[in-house]
Each structure stands twice: as structure tokens, then as C-alpha cells.
Amino acid sequence: MVHYIARRLLYMVPTLLAISILTFLVIQAPPGDYLNTVVAKLEAEGQYVDRAQLEALRNRYGLDEPIWVQYWRWITGIIIHGDFGHSFVYSAPVADVLKERFGFTVLLSVTSMAFVWAVAIPVGMYSAVKRYSPADYTFTFIGFLGLAVPNFLIALVLMYISYSYFGQSVGALFSPEFAESSWNLGKILDLLSNLWIPIVIIGTAGTAGMMRIVRANLLDELHRPYVTTARAKGLTEGSLLMKYPARLAASPIVSTIGWLLPSLISGEIIVSVVLNLPTTGPVMLRALESQDMYLAGSFLLLLSVLTVVGTLISDVLLARLDPRIRYGKR
């Protein structure tokens, strides 16, 4: 097991390297260098530009040096000093903006994933066991619908309904009385009571997709000879299902973290923009609109790293479940 985890960690290195290079290229993509953008922006606002400060910034990012030196400075700054660069939209270090926002994104993505599993696995299993029953058709239809409706549209409709019928806006993670207060039990409970709306919206498409996977996987297993054998030996239907087919059907489910997490993060971003949640989504959009590339790029980098780590966790879980993977059989 340790051997397996070590090998997977080793595999991560080239992926992370590729992600960092891609992010760096994205940061470099806009025409002109970063400082020109900053200067243009400051001058457009009629602010005084300090030449000495500019020189200092130019040195710090090594803008006069070849591109690989710039990349090296940028990536070592992140790894060693946690220095992601400077955001001129927020006039603050990128790391500070990230710190504020990234936690909520992780929270929302992880809880949405838990929601997807909590709903999709039982429903998918029920659909498979009661195949072609009215409930199965209903769930299948809801599943198709969930895949077809863009999640920002669900957010819009919910916003419309709650505003025009209940006279309140959905979306904020905290009620007004807790928004500014420091963390305490009341605030946490308040967060939990508000969190479910974005979770349901973000999780819809994932739940729909996952439901179909669970159903298909379990259906494949249910007609295997070993199930018939177990039934012939007198196992009750319930323990029969949980003991063998459900466990075998579970391994592809765990391996879906790899695609579920990126899609949840994508959903989280757009839903947060609509509901104006204090997560990465709105900030990233704002950063892109004003070409604040260090900020936008850092978000891309961290979100990608988050998915890579998520995939690693899913692979380790999968190896726990399935010894064939653990012992490196291909």
C-alpha cells in the first residue's frame, strides 16, 4: 500500500509541473507584460505611478530576464514563500485574496460531493434493483433533466422563486446578522442552514450523472452467476445486495472522483457568480475582466492542484477497495 501511494505521489509530479507551466503561460498570455497593464490601469484611474516602485516590481518578477527565469522565480516564490504575486484589482497580495476565498470553494466542493454520493448511490441502487418500475423511469427522467439543465439556470429560477414568493434573496452564505461577526457556534450553524441551497444546485448535474453510473454498474453485477448462487443458498435479498454486488459496483464509483471533482468545481464557480457567494467564482471572473492575470492564474493553479489531490485520494481509496490495483497488476 505504501509502495502504491509513493508511486502515485511520484506520478503527480509531472502533472503538477505541467499545470504550473500552463498557468504561467496563461498569466503571460495578455499582450504586453504585467507591469504595463498595471501602469495603464493606474494611469487610467488618474493615480500617480511611482517609478522606483515600478523598478522594484520589475526586478521582483524578473521581467527583463528570459521567460524560463521568470517562470523559475514565479514558481519558487509560490513554493518557498507562498508568494503568488500581486493583485492590482484588490491592491493586495494574491495570497491574501486566495486565503479569504479558497476555503469556501473547498468547503462547497467537498460538501457537494458528499451530497452527490448521499443521493445518487441509494437512488441509483434502487433504480437498478427495481429496473423498469415507475420509480426507475421517474429517476431516469429526472437524471436526464438534471444533466440537461445548466446549473446557473437552476440558480436563477430558485432566486426568482424565493424573491418573488418569499421576498428574500437566496445565496448569501450567512444571514445578515452573522455576515460580519467572528466565528462562533451561531455563525457555523447559520452557515450550515444556508449552505444547502448552493450544494443542491451545484450537485444536480453530478447527481444525475452519478445515478446513471451506479445504476449501470449494479445492473452489470446483478445478473452474475455468483448472485444466483448466493440467492440459492438462502441469503436475504438485502444482505445479498450489500455483501457482493454493491461492493463490486462501488469501485467505479470511487474512481469517478477524478471527473466529478473538476465538474463540481466548474459548477461551483458559475453558481457562485449567480448567487454572489464569497468563493473563488466571482473573484476569478472579476480578475479576468480586468486582466488581473496573477490573481486569475493563481486560482486556475490552485483549483487544478485541488483536483489532482482529489484524484489522488480517490486512487488511494480505490486501492484500499481493490487489491488488484494495490499490487500493481495492469
Place this chain on the structure above:
Amino acid sequence: MQSGEVLQGADEALEHASNEPVSATRGYWHLVWRRFRRHRVATISAIILILIYAVALLAEFVAPHGTASRFEGYQNAPPQVISLVDTSDGFRVGLFANGYAVEEDEESRRRTMSVDESSVRELGLFVKGEEYKLAGLIPWDRHLIGPVDPEEPVFLLGTDSLGRDLFSRIVHGTRVSMSIGLVGVAASMILGILFGGLSGYYGGATDTLIQRFIEFIMSIPSLPLWMVLAASIPTTWGPITSYFAITLILSIIGWTDLARVVRGRFLALREEDFVESARLDNARTLRIMRRHMLPSFSSHIIAALTLAVPGMILAETSLSFLGVGLQAPVVSWGVLLQEAQSVRSLVTTPWLMFPGVAVIVAVLALNFVGDGMRDAADPYN
């Protein structure tokens, strides 16, 4: 039609009667088609899809008005319901809708439009309206549906804050929204077949390298990457250039799924006898791929392609909705939905969410057709 059904019945009877299935004597595509038709939801969805693409092709004819035509004094007009009879003055059969009433709030000076039940406006089919060029070629001025009297317009799905007919704009948006899926998938197809084919045919180191690359692309959350790439499209680019830039950006991620399907099929087919014999006949690799392997899983590819289109449509809608995709003079469903972004516009003009209905219908139909095709792709199974 009837004889066809009888024939099909006979086929099935034969299939049951003998061990040698009819599939051996019928053409491959014939079998795929028969399998597909048995899937009723998929068949209905296919018809809906054909209609949607017909609307996309003939948008100028179907829409009563142009995309940019503004109606002074008709800002934020609510949707109208068409009735088939008019009883206000005797009894008439035709297409009718009500007129509009305007109320002005004394204090805020805000005008709100409502449906005036007492007045009647007549609609007609094939009415004269704005001139246009059908499919960009034939000049014409007839519209499928529209007001009989141009001075008395009717807005089936309401208007936006600038007094533009939402129904017409959705119809025009069909062209961009539906075609971006097709163009994007075509681009993905080339990449997917090429890399998937190489990966599956050669195996070994090539396979590992390409698979690692695909895993890398899949590990990046797609929306943030699309947002970043789309935001770096220069604003100076014209609508057509940015349209193609967006499709290209969408297919950067889109091809990976397809490459996996192709690779899987290639791996399965590589060991088949007919491939082996082609190789022994000294056929070149590319020829083996094209002549011998591709045809035997083209139905799988078509199914995978169909299932990839809705993702592209949803992605374009999301990007345009966020304001980093296609930009305003271009009309797509996502661009239209952008106007429904704030709570205030949602509450006063909820009909601005109608383009979302178009997205849902199109994506559902595509998903059903793709599912039906995937089931039909293996007719010998």
C-alpha cells in the same frame, strides 16, 4: 410504410425461427437504423432535433423580426398567448393575441407594460415583414408568423429592456448555439480520432504518453480553464473570428473523451483477424486504420460525437452567460441569458429566462438521440 412494417415483422419472425440471424444478410447500417427506431424517445428526439436545426437554418424566415429591431414604446413587454378564435366582435377563426397597455408610475416615472385583454391584434402566417436573405442567398420578405398590421406588433415571448422581440432573438440564437456544438465537435473529432487511434493502435509507450496527457487535461477543471482562455481572446477580433476561437477553446478539452472511446475500440479491434490479415497483406498503418478499422466502429463514433454536442452547447451558454464567451452583437442563447443575471431583472421580466428553455430542450433531445445511437451502435450484440 405498412409494407415496411410487415417486412420488419417478417424479419423478426425469421430471427426467432432460425439460429442464423437475419443480421447476417442485412446491411450493417440497416440494422443500426432498425435498432435506433425501436428506441421511441430517441426517435421523437431526433425529429425535434431536425426541427431545431431547420429553425437554425431558416432563422430569418421563422423569426417575425430581426435580431436588432427595436420597438419604441414596447420595452419589457410581457409574453402573449395566441388564441385561435376571437369573440370580441362576433366569431372569427385565426391567430389572435391581445394588445398592450402601458402604466406609468407617477413617482418613479417607470413604465410597466401589461397585456390589455380588451384589445385584439391579429397574427398571420407567411406575412410580409422585414426584408432578408433566406440562407444568405434568396431575398424575401415573408415570415412564418408575424403581425398582420406591422404597426401592431405582438411579442410571443415578450421583449427585453431595449424593446427587442425575445422570440425572434431566441430563433436567431439557435443558429449560433446549435452550430457551435457541431463545429466544436468536428474539431474535437479530428483530434480525438487521431490521438485515440495512435494510442490504441500502437499501444506501449505512445499509449502511455497520450493517456497521461489526456489525464492531465481532464484533471484541470474545465470552466476555469475555458474562462481564462476565453478572456484572453482580444476584444478587437470580429464576431466570426471570436466564434471560431471559442469553438477551438471548447474542443481543447472536448476531444479527450472521444479519444478514449476511439482508443477503447482500437484496442478491441487490434487483435481481430481481419486487421491481422490486412497487416500481413502489407497495408500501411494509416490505410489499415482508415479502410479496415474506422468503418467497423463509425457508429460508435457517431454516438460519442452526438453525446459530446450537448456539453459544448452548455459550455458556450455558460461562458457567454458569464460574459467571457460570445459578445453582444452576436446572438446566442447564452448571450441572451446574460440579461437575466440580476435579481431585479428576473423579478420584473422573468420571461428573459426563456432562452434557458431552448437550451434544455436542445440538450435533452441531443442526449436522448445520443443514448439511442449508443444502444444501436452494436446491432450484432
